[in-house]
Each structure stands twice: as structure tokens, then as C-alpha cells.
Amino acid sequence: xxxxxxxxxxxxxxxxxxxxxxxxxxxxxxxxxxxxxxxxxxxxxxxxxxxxxxxxxxxxxxxxxxxxxxxxxxxxxxxxxxxxxxxxxxxxxxxxxxxxxxxxxxxxxxxxxxxxxxxxxxxxxxxxxxxxxxxxxxxxxxxxxxxxxxxxxxxxxxxxxxxxxxxxxxxxxxxxxxxxxxxxxxxxxxxxxxxxxxxxxxxxxxxxxxxxxxxxxxxxxxxxxxxxxxxxxxxxxxxxxxxxxxx
Numbered sequence: 001x002x003x004x005x006x007x008x009x010x011x012x013x014x015x016x017x018x019x020x021x022x023x024x025x026x027x028x029x030x031x032x033x034x035x036x037x038x039x040x041x042x043x044x045x046x047x048x049x050x051x052x053x054x055x056x057x058x059x060x061x062x063x064x065x066x067x068x069x070x071x072x073x074x075x076x077x078x079x080x081x082x083x084x085x086x087x088x089x090x091x092x093x094x095x096x097x098x099x100x101x102x103x104x105x106x107x108x109x110x111x112x113x114x115x116x117x118x119x120x121x122x123x124x125x126x127x128x129x130x131x132x133x134x135x136x137x138x139x140x141x142x143x144x145x146x147x148x149x150x151x152x153x154x155x156x157x158x159x160x161x162x163x164x165x166x167x168x169x170x171x172x173x174x175x176x177x178x179x180x181x182x183x184x185x186x187x188x189x190x191x192x193x194x195x196x197x198x199x200x201x202x203x204x205x206x207x208x209x210x211x212x213x214x215x216x217x218x219x220x221x222x223x224x225x226x227x228x229x230x231x232x233x234x235x236x237x238x239x240x241x242x243x244x245x246x247x
């Protein structure tokens with residue numbers, strides 16, 4: 001879900017902005033899994049990513065010479081929450097004012113009102129939808145790439161939930177996720193652990209979140225889409241390289 005409100009300080013990309021230059025994206029969240037999910041969304045774009053675990057760390061980065069072009073900030077964090085950090089940045093004329101996108105686990109008007117009162121430029125909720133996330137990012141960084149390189153594969157795999165393991169077929173993979181063919185009933189947002197081998201034999205073991213369920217209108221057989229989380233760096237590189245070579 002996304003909300004946005006026009007503000008007098010809303011950043012608008014200038015015509016002379018050079019989208020060929022790497023832009024800086026600051027991700028602020030105290031949960032590493034959500035940081036990794038956002039990194040996956042941005043892996044196809046020429047951006048430099050900085051991270052902070054709370055509002056205080058983010059504020060120190062904003063005060064540094066390396067100013068982000070956009071900030072995605074969790075609303076509820078320890079030490080300094082997102083609203084306090086955002087209000088501090090937006091109300092201090094001595095600080096740069098990059099566009100700040102507030103992210104909340106709660107889809108309610110209270111969190112949205114709190115975020116906009118603090119001066120944020122946009123508001124989205126978790127679980128973060130990839131298409132929406134990149135759409136919002138592209139408003140402020142025109143060079144953001146929303147395309148996702150995918151490859152159809154057919155390999156056997158296993159996913160586990162609540163200590164139970166289920167055999168499945170891995171189909172249609174990208175660096176950010178995979179489609180799982182299975183009759184097992186799962187719910188959206190469910191966290192799974194995945195095990196499978198790529199066609200070249202590379203073993204993949206990672207966590208994932210169920211992002212969407214096949215409602216029989218999809219071209220895929222019965223199953224569900226999974227968004228990778230906490231993907232080991234070597235495994236991610238192996239998937240990207242395999243897709244590049246075989247597309």
C-alpha cells in the first residue's frame with residue numbers, strides 16, 4: 001500500500017539530472033531481512049546502497065558529506081524511530097533534505113498521518129511490493145531499473161515450514177525470487193526455507209517470503225511466488241551469472 005502527499009519540499013528530478021551516474025540509496029531498518037529484500041529490488045539498478053539500523057545512524061549519515069538521493073526508512077525502530085529522524089532532517093535548514101519514503105508494518109491511517117506529519121515524501125507498507133517499491137524509487141531517481149531478468153528452469157527442490165519439509169519444483173527464477181510449483185497450501189507473507197540446486201549444480205539454500213499465490217489466472221501451474229531473503233552473496237552471484245549466461 002502506498003500513500004503520498006504533496007509538500008513544499010517534495011523533491012522532483014531535474015531535467016539536467018544525469019541518470020547515468022550512480023545515485024545513492026539509504027536503507028534504514030533494524031531488521032536485516034528487510035534491508036536484504038530492498039537490496040534485491042535494487043540489484044538491477046546502478047545505485048550505491050548505504051544502510052543504517054536506526055534513525056540515529058541514519059541522521060549521522062545524512063550529516064556526512066555523502067548525501068543520499070533517496071531514503072527508505074522504517075517507521076518503528078529502537079533508539080530513534082523513523083518519524084523522529086525524518087522530522088529532525090526536514091526541520092533543520094542546515095541539513096540536506098533528500099526525499100524520505102517511510103515504511104511501516106502497519107497499514108493504518110495513524111502511521112500514515114504520523115509519517116506525513118514528520119515530513120516524509122511517500123509512505124508504503126510491508127510486506128513491500130517490488131513493483132510499487134521500484135515505482136516510488138523511480139519517481140525520485142529516474143534511472144531506477146524496474147525490469148527483472150528471469151529464466152525458466154525446471155529443477156527439484158525442498159521448502160520447509162514449521163519444521164515440516166515439502167518437495168517441490170522450482171520454476172522461473174530471478175535474482176530476487178522464484179516460483180514454486182506445489183500443491184501445498186501456504187499463506188502470503190509466510191517465511192520459508194528453500195533448498196535446491198541450479199541446473200549447473202550450484203547449491204542454493206536461503207530463506208524466502210511468500211509474495212503471491214497463484215489464483216488460477218496465472219500462466220504458471222499451481223503454486224506460489226517466493227521473494228528471496230537473506231540470500232548468501234555467493235548464491236546470489238551464482239544465480240545472476242547463470243541467468244546472464246542462459247537467457
